[in-house]
Amino acid sequence: MSRALRRAARHKGMWVGGVIVLVWVVLALLAVPLTGWSPGTVDPDLALDYQSLPPSWLRSVELPPDVEPRRFLAGTDDGGNDVLGRVLYGARYSLVIGFVAVAISVALGVPLGLVSGYYGGRLDGLIMRCLDVVMAFPTILLAIGIVTVLGQSLTNLMIAVGLVGVPGVARQLRAQVLVVRELEYVQAARALGAGHLRVLGLHVLPNCLAPIIVLATLGTATAILETAGLGFVGLGPEPGTPEWGLMISESRNLISRAPWAVITPGAAIVLLVLGFNLVGDGLRDVLDPRGRA
Amino acid sequence: MTRPGEPPTVNIEDMIAAATAPRPPILEVRDLEMHFVKTKGIVFEREVGRIRAVNGVSFDLRPGETLGLVGESGCGKSTTARAVLQLHRPTAGQVLFEGRDLCATSGEELRKVRRHLQMIFQDPYASLDPRWTVESIIAEPLLNFGRPSRKELREKVRDLMITVGLDPDFASRYPHEFSGGQRQRIGIARALALEPRVVFCDEPVSALDVSIQAQIINLLEDLQAKLNLAFVFIAHNVAVVRHLSHRVAIMYLGRIVETADRDEIYENTRHPYSRALLSAVPIPDPKLERTRKRTLLEGNLPSPADVRTGCDFASRCPLRPQVDHDGRCERERPKLLPIAGKLSHLVACHFHEKQG
Numbered sequence: 001m002s003r004a005l006r007r008a009a010r011h012k013g014m015w016v017g018g019v020i021v022l023v024w025v026v027l028a029l030l031a032v033p034l035t036g037w038s039p040g041t042v043d044p045d046l047a048l049d050y051q052s053l054p055p056s057w058l059r060s061v062e063l064p065p066d067v068e069p070r071r072f073l074a075g076t077d078d079g080g081n082d083v084l085g086r087v088l089y090g091a092r093y094s095l096v097i098g099f100v101a102v103a104i105s106v107a108l109g110v111p112l113g114l115v116s117g118y119y120g121g122r123l124d125g126l127i128m129r130c131l132d133v134v135m136a137f138p139t140i141l142l143a144i145g146i147v148t149v150l151g152q153s154l155t156n157l158m159i160a161v162g163l164v165g166v167p168g169v170a171r172q173l174r175a176q177v178l179v180v181r182e183l184e185y186v187q188a189a190r191a192l193g194a195g196h197l198r199v200l201g202l203h204v205l206p207n208c209l210a211p212i213i214v215l216a217t218l219g220t221a222t223a224i225l226e227t228a229g230l231g232f233v234g235l236g237p238e239p240g241t242p243e244w245g246l247m248i249s250e251s252r253n254l255i256s257r258a259p260w261a262v263i264t265p266g267a268a269i270v271l272l273v274l275g276f277n278l279v280g281d282g283l284r285d286v287l288d289p290r291g292r293a
Numbered sequence: 294m295t296r297p298g299e300p301p302t303v304n305i306e307d308m309i310a311a312a313t314a315p316r317p318p319i320l321e322v323r324d325l326e327m328h329f330v331k332t333k334g335i336v337f338e339r340e341v342g343r344i345r346a347v348n349g350v351s352f353d354l355r356p357g358e359t360l361g362l363v364g365e366s367g368c369g370k371s372t373t374a375r376a377v378l379q380l381h382r383p384t385a386g387q388v389l390f391e392g393r394d395l396c397a398t399s400g401e402e403l404r405k406v407r408r409h410l411q412m413i414f415q416d417p418y419a420s421l422d423p424r425w426t427v428e429s430i431i432a433e434p435l436l437n438f439g440r441p442s443r444k445e446l447r448e449k450v451r452d453l454m455i456t457v458g459l460d461p462d463f464a465s466r467y468p469h470e471f472s473g474g475q476r477q478r479i480g481i482a483r484a485l486a487l488e489p490r491v492v493f494c495d496e497p498v499s500a501l502d503v504s505i506q507a508q509i510i511n512l513l514e515d516l517q518a519k520l521n522l523a524f525v526f527i528a529h530n531v532a533v534v535r536h537l538s539h540r541v542a543i544m545y546l547g548r549i550v551e552t553a554d555r556d557e558i559y560e561n562t563r564h565p566y567s568r569a570l571l572s573a574v575p576i577p578d579p580k581l582e583r584t585r586k587r588t589l590l591e592g593n594l595p596s597p598a599d600v601r602t603g604c605d606f607a608s609r610c611p612l613r614p615q616v617d618h619d620g621r622c623e624r625e626r627p628k629l630l631p632i633a634g635k636l637s638h639l640v641a642c643h644f645h646e647k648q649g
Binding site for chain 1: 375378380404405407408410411412414415416419420421422423424433434437438480483484486487
């Protein structure tokens with residue numbers, strides 16, 4: 001384990017990714033005090049005055065008289081909202097949905113993969129074929145389908161994104177279980193009188209965790225992307241919520257007049273996904289040194 | 294028959310017979326067969342291949358006795374052990390432990406019987422969970438049967454570690470902090486924790502240095518004497534088996550081809566395969582070694598996936614060209630039968646009497 005830690009300390013990509021993710025978490029928590037924006041803070045009477053202001057650092061237009069010149073680092077959208085404020089606040093949605101969705105994927109995928117790989121035979125065939133069916137659908141299409149069936153809400157969005165990730169987790173774990181279950185210490189545990197559940201929980205699962213940790217991290221990135229995608233097509237939270245995909249969608253008509261309202265949430269998605277991917281790749285290198293070229 | 298009221302008649306000859314009769318075997322394996330079937334198709338499952346790893350193996354094991362199981366790699370020694378322990382469910386045959394057929398039991402009942410049969414594994418690096426401390430590894434079997442208190446558990450683990458020659462102060466260390474020999478001692482301590490009656494030693498020393506091998510073998514001998522254990526000692530090292538065993542069975546391609554008491558099999562080897570196998574052992578004296586006559590086998594081991602009607606060894610047998618004039622070896626499989634005059638020496642060869 002200490003060797004893994006030393007490898008981790010040297011892995012630059014993982015550090016960069018880790019810092020990005022951490023900064024996003026802090027920004028999401030401090031969004032309101034940092035920018036002064038929170039849902040419902042815009043006075044509807046003043047909204048028109050603040051509509052589509054460019055970012056403060058390239059401001060060439062006449063400002064309404066009561067606007068401080070340094071406000072709105074990323075400009076405002078056509079509702080008069082501070083774009084930066086909404087983006088930082090929106091990180092909460094992405095992070096929470098990402099984590100909850102991955103938790104759902106892992107919670108369902110791990111037992112399926114364990115059972116499938118450990119018992120094998122017909123049960124394995126049945127589970128894997130069912131997952132093949134699920135995997136045959138393009139993920140975003142499947143998520144759209146699930147949201148349509150369950151009804152549109154934040155909870156159902158998380159469930160949909162989570163379910164889409166189940167086959168990946170289950171397959172990865174199954175592959176690992178197939179390796180681990182043939183190891184002598186697993187056989188030894190059986191001979192020593194451990195029941196199947198005990199063997200699975202105490203020997204097989206702990207020795208299969210490394211790929212799951214990697215997959216969960218990379219899966220968070222995917223889940224954030226899928227969430228944004230669903231938000232963009234209008235299957236995410238209700239209109240007006242500062243969810244990144246929805247923000248892009250709602251501001252897409254302004255792309256020529258106020259591009260900052262689209263670019264900022266887009267850049268936020270890229271940055272957060274990049275952060276998780278860097279951490280995931282780093283974890284893979286650290287936890288499984290054989291995979292390195 | 295005795296009538297009621299009349300004292301039972303005691304026959305002195307019966308008493309002598311009872312006292313000198315061999316002790317009843319603790320483990321009887323009858324026609325054990327372990328085939329690995331490869332199937333295709335989900336709904337209409339059909340067999341596309343069958344690996345006959347173990348093909349009708351029978352042996353008895355008495356308390357305190359060591360049976361050496363010898364044979365080249367892939368002949369089914371380890372599979373036999375695993376099938377007896379029901380780690381792989383045998384496809385046919387019986388495994389009678391104290392008269393109870395393990396093949397016919399399953400689930401909780403099997404788990405409870407199996408505690409009396411334990412196994413020491415070949416690879417001391419692979420057989421210990423790398424994430425567990427030595428203490429938890431040795432305690433695991435105890436926790437599988439009953440709920441000892443923490444103090445009892447600690448005591449028991451301590452005793453076991455001392456029994457196998459490990460320093461009990463190392464209990465909280467992890468397997469990778471130990472040498473191969475020490476790890477094998479951990480494995481032995483774990484196997485002994487449930488106070489088994491029968492222990493399968495699956496090549497317990499072949500992964501160790503020669504100097505360490507002797508230590509482990511001596512340890513096994515001491516433990517056998519102290520605990521009246523019955524061993525099935527699996528090895529391809531014929532010298533080690535000779536040192537340790539009371540009886541020896543030689544396996545070839547999933548069958549026992551010859552079995553006899555230790556000295557008998559080494560001094561009066563009847564089966565041509567056994568001869569070849571035993572002649573492969575080097576003699577430590579260089580002068581004698583130079584004069585040693587070796588029987589070198591031609592050809593490769595036939596595949597255990599093929600079906601043969603005759604003797605499995607026919608294709609490589611050095612004796613056959615001289616004796617088999619009418620193709621009997623390829624036509625008829627030889628049965629494992631006692632040789633003339635010795636009931637305990639069994640050979641599966643049509644022509645073993647013509648062996649020089």
